[in-house]
Amino acid sequence: MDLSAKIRNYIRFHNWILTVIVVVLMIAAWHLAIVAFDVQPFVLPKPADVLASVIYGAGDFLPAALSTTKSILGGFLLAVGLGVGLALVLLSSRTLERAFFPLLVGAQLVPKVALAPLLTVWLGIGRPTEIMVAFLLSFFPIVVNTMIGIKGVELGKLDVARSMGAGPMGIFIKVTLPSALPSIFAGMKVASTLAVVGAIVGEFIGARDGLGNVLLTANSNFDTATMFAAILYLTVIGMVLFFALELIEHFSIPWHHSKRGLNLTPGGA
Amino acid sequence: MPMLRIDGRCDGQFDGQPASVHDRMTAMPAQATARPSVIIDDVSQVYPTRNGDYLALDRVSLTIAQGEFVSLLGPSGCGKSTLLKAVSGLTRHTSGRIEIGGHPVVKPQTDIGIVFQEPFLLEWRSVLRNVMLQAEFRKLDKAVYTEKARDLLERVGLGGFLDSLPHELSGGMRQRAAICRAMLHDPSLLLMDEPFGALDAMTRDNLNLLLQDIWLRSPKTVLFVTHGVTEAILLSDRVVVMSPRPGRIAEVITIDLPRPRTLKLRATPEFGRYAHQIHEVFRSLGVDS
Numbered sequence: 001m002d003l004s005a006k007i008r009n010y011i012r013f014h015n016w017i018l019t020v021i022v023v024v025l026m027i028a029a030w031h032l033a034i035v036a037f038d039v040q041p042f043v044l045p046k047p048a049d050v051l052a053s054v055i056y057g058a059g060d061f062l063p064a065a066l067s068t069t070k071s072i073l074g075g076f077l078l079a080v081g082l083g084v085g086l087a088l089v090l091l092s093s094r095t096l097e098r099a100f101f102p103l104l105v106g107a108q109l110v111p112k113v114a115l116a117p118l119l120t121v122w123l124g125i126g127r128p129t130e131i132m133v134a135f136l137l138s139f140f141p142i143v144v145n146t147m148i149g150i151k152g153v154e155l156g157k158l159d160v161a162r163s164m165g166a167g168p169m170g171i172f173i174k175v176t177l178p179s180a181l182p183s184i185f186a187g188m189k190v191a192s193t194l195a196v197v198g199a200i201v202g203e204f205i206g207a208r209d210g211l212g213n214v215l216l217t218a219n220s221n222f223d224t225a226t227m228f229a230a231i232l233y234l235t236v237i238g239m240v241l242f243f244a245l246e247l248i249e250h251f252s253i254p255w256h257h258s259k260r261g262l263n264l265t266p267g268g269a
Numbered sequence: 270m271p272m273l274r275i276d277g278r279c280d281g282q283f284d285g286q287p288a289s290v291h292d293r294m295t296a297m298p299a300q301a302t303a304r305p306s307v308i309i310d311d312v313s314q315v316y317p318t319r320n321g322d323y324l325a326l327d328r329v330s331l332t333i334a335q336g337e338f339v340s341l342l343g344p345s346g347c348g349k350s351t352l353l354k355a356v357s358g359l360t361r362h363t364s365g366r367i368e369i370g371g372h373p374v375v376k377p378q379t380d381i382g383i384v385f386q387e388p389f390l391l392e393w394r395s396v397l398r399n400v401m402l403q404a405e406f407r408k409l410d411k412a413v414y415t416e417k418a419r420d421l422l423e424r425v426g427l428g429g430f431l432d433s434l435p436h437e438l439s440g441g442m443r444q445r446a447a448i449c450r451a452m453l454h455d456p457s458l459l460l461m462d463e464p465f466g467a468l469d470a471m472t473r474d475n476l477n478l479l480l481q482d483i484w485l486r487s488p489k490t491v492l493f494v495t496h497g498v499t500e501a502i503l504l505s506d507r508v509v510v511m512s513p514r515p516g517r518i519a520e521v522i523t524i525d526l527p528r529p530r531t532l533k534l535r536a537t538p539e540f541g542r543y544a545h546q547i548h549e550v551f552r553s554l555g556v557d558s
Binding site for chain 2: 159
């Protein structure tokens with residue numbers, strides 16, 4: 001094999017190389033477009049200016065990012081706990097499920113971002129409201145996916161377990177829950193991206209810190225480079241959360257992953 | 270097999286008291302030393318549907334002796350799987366009485382082994398740990414039964430796949446693992462619901478012989494649901510031919526062929542006569558088979 005064939009072969013099995021090349025090309029195009037058309041910095045900053053803002057503004061960004069991360073995680077973990085819990089309660093009885101599931105679907109139709117101002121009336125400005133908006137946005141996909149996962153367990157598996165004298169708790173732990181895990185993880189991944197959105201919306205309506213606050217302040221100063229940097233920080237937080245979930249999923253349900261390979265596609269936003 | 274007795278209909282004489290089981294025993298021919306393993310007495314199953322009640326089983330009675338291999342054979346919709354599920358206790362029959370080993374079936378039976386058409390293995394467990402699920406739920410000694418599970422898997426040719434996950438195996442191998450799981454606790458009754466129905470013909474032949482081999486080594490009562498005439502004759506002491514809508518026992522045919530039976534046996538005139546006899550029953554019922 002000559003060198004170019006070797007490189008081509010390497011790239012075929014390492015798709016991320018192509019992604020990196022595309023990103024580099026896009027950044028180059030971005031820079032060239034600004035130079036060529038003489039775009040004003042407050043409309044679109046140069047990539048280098050954004051990078052400078054990311055690095056030199058780190059002292060301001062990192063505490064803000066930490067604050068935002070707390071709100072994201074707070075809302076997300078609350079949604080996981082209550083979402084899985086509610087799903088289990090609803091599935092414990094046909095009547096409960098039939099009575100409350102339509103309500104749950106109906107509640108999902110309420111644009112939750114619109115509730116944010118109302119929440120400030122009840123919870124005040126700051127962390128509780130941020131957590132609450134993140135929670136409200138990420139709650140539904142977790143409930144629904146958990147229910148789908150648990151209802152999706154093959155009835156034959158339950159019959160087999162019953163014939164072994166297994167009790168309801170044993171069946172749940174050894175058969176139903178593991179069967180539902182892939183679906184629960186799918187719900188959590190969708191929810192993780194929504195929790196980021198929720199936390200930022202919570203910060204937009206008047207928080208004193210967090211990346212949402214940084215964004216709004218920079219916006220009023222026409223400091224576009226800082227806004228870009230803040231968005232970059234936010235994206236990284238969302239990505240870290242998402243990939244952390246991927247990693248946990250990879251190790252907790254390897255039997256599922258082994259069939260489809262590591263899949264890093266975000267479920268939604 | 271004279272030790273077995275089939276009642277076409279219920280005569281009402283055994284209702285209620287457990288003592289009636291013994292009455293029935295004594296009513297059997299003298300050489301009947303085996304105790305009845307399963308008694309199905311006047312069992313009906315009705316399913317409510319949108320268009321009214323659907324009669325899936327209509328007063329079916331059948332007695333199976335201990336160690337006997339009985340096939341329920343019939344076209345789809347004849348209630349054979351319904352009957353097997355009722356015997357397993359996983360579903361509750363509408364009327365009539367089912368007893369296993371002298372005890373009435375009123376809840377899911379736990380002293381049996383079940384194999385379905387699909388293996389229903391847990392995807393996240395290795396083959397060995399899937400078989401061991403039986404021991405775990407029954408709280409049986411782990412060391413002893415791990416050894417047993419290995420032996421069983423070895424015997425069905427899965428000795429080299431103990432640590433494989435189900436999706437790494439072929440359909441036939443998965444079904445073999447499911448059979449091992451159903452047999453780990455050495456149940457006296459094995460219920461099999463079209464266990465080889467989803468497999469290709471060659472795999473099916475192999476597993477038929479394997480099942481016969483297992484059954485000959487450790488005799489247990491088997492209730493085997495199938496729609497394969499050949500398979501039913503090859504494996505059974507008796508073939509119970511069922512008719513559809515409502516599910517009834519149309520004919521019970523005793524298969525008097527020496528064991529171990531081989532695939533070559535299928536080409537013999539004796540085998541052909543049994544097959545012909547069964548097809549005649551189907552034809553008289555207006556069922557294509």
